[in-house]
Amino acid sequence: MPLPESGESLSSTSAGDVEAEVFSSRAAGTKSLKEMKDIAKRLRRHIITMIGKAGSGHPGGSLSAVEIVTALYFRVLRHKPQDPCWSDRDRFILSKGHAAPLLYATLAECGYFSVEELSTLRRLDSRLQGHTDCTVTPGVEMSAGALGQGLSFAIGVALAGRLNSQNYRVYVLLGDGECDEGQVWEAAMAAAHFKVDNLVAIVDNNGQQIDGWNREVMSLDPFNQKWQAFGWQVIEVDGHNLTQLTQALDQAKLTKGQPTVIIAHTIKGKGVSFMENNPDFHGKAPDAVQVDKALKELE
């Protein structure tokens, strides 16, 4: 499927009509498009504030995945913030564990813990560790940060759901740079082989990794065809377009007999001008002046 331009609809109707249609057919309790856009902005502000306060962390890859995680938590996932271990919950597995600030901000906005707790990020004895730690944080499914492990874990969770005749679905967020890891492709092969159709991988395809652009460090191309060749349904979307993301997640639900990967084209550092496409902010915290500047841009 070709990548539509940002804002362009996936059907022949106008973007506005599609949004209206996609967002009117949802169950009660989920958020409207307007509300989700507001939430996305709040998440970005949390990310900047918490990493700024901590003095270290990974803003770039947190900001790039904001809409992906917003679409999941506020439109798609069946989950109970008051009961994080609910056996039938849909699972969200953050494989790119350095985006922990994004997940923490999202969980706080959902009510898994208080927004105030976000200011403890990376402090000694905080439940909000530098990279995710599932033994301490409510709502965190997996300890991540060592890249490449989430997709395998997600397959196990998906297979257990099938064995138990539970109808939960499993969503796993990978980084594109993370796909350098061989384990990702071991898992890609296995997911198709085991026909786990209750599994969706979403790649935050921001095009950059620590040492620079993927295409210069380690080219992943042809990325779409690689996943197809491994037996996956591939959907490409603008990863900052909530409508496209929601539609793609819906399409994945209807697909039987094979796993789906959504390649979400994103911008690293999205939303903060001086962080966008700037590899310096992969793993560097903004200083106080930069925090103020970023928060002004996110008002």
Add this chain to the structure above:
Amino acid sequence: MVQEVSVREVYGKTLVELGRENPDIVVLDADLSRSTMTQLFAREFPERFFDCGIAEQNMVGIAAGLAASGKIPFASSFAVFAPGRCFDQLRMSIAQPGRNVKLVATHGGITVGEDGTSHHSIEDLSLICSLPGFTVIVPADAIETAQAVRVAAASYGPFYLRLCRPKIPLVYNESYRFNLGKAVTMRQGNGATIIAIGLMVAAALEAAENLSREGIDCGVLNMPTLKPIDEAAIKKAAAETGAIVTVEEHLEHGGLGSKVAQVVARHHPVPMEILAIRDTYAKSGKPAELLRRYGLTAEDIEQAVRGVIKRK
């Protein structure tokens, strides 16, 4: 002649029994099910068996996901590949979160034999014991293996069981009951204590018997639970016999000898000898030839006991 039994076959059969008793038991393998004997489970429960192909990292990750969802996964490969090829996966997907995964590795040590260096597992115990939270068991015979597999299934948390390739002598009879975390006194003695694991337990018993004919009275301890190690039993052995010899089919780094030495040094320093493979790799050969070449026979143990007693 003592009966020799395959510990791998007993592992496979025990998995089948567990599978019949508990629908949450699932099994994974990495294209070695004919050798690890998980194929016995695969035949009876194909829907609960996942052959992950030659991809140990992915197998470990899938096992972690199954465990996180209430299953009791047994994952098997050769000891040289798991933990060897999936150490970070064991660390972050299993050890750190304390997942209820049972990694059962066969073909431990150098008695893999003719396949040579690439298949000899001489670092696995050091690697796996370094991971916080892992319980590590090295059964001494088929009877202990069957019971240890059952105990692992019934106990929550990450377990590593190391089995060997060849058939090995029974050192127990059917009345034996494996007690997790406890050393087993195989033979009483006052002059020194031999502490052994796995197939070296049979060699230790043979050595003690031979030494008794020379008038040297030494005890033998089997240490099936390598981690957490039975500190009380080691302290007692050091105090009562005043000299310790350890013997293992593993490098001298980070295995039984290292762990016993830590306890001895901290609590009751006595002369020790550590029989293990020195800083090298073994070559192809018959298992018995290799054990002789690398100093792991009953004769080697006897010599070490004579030496350690002189240092008392």
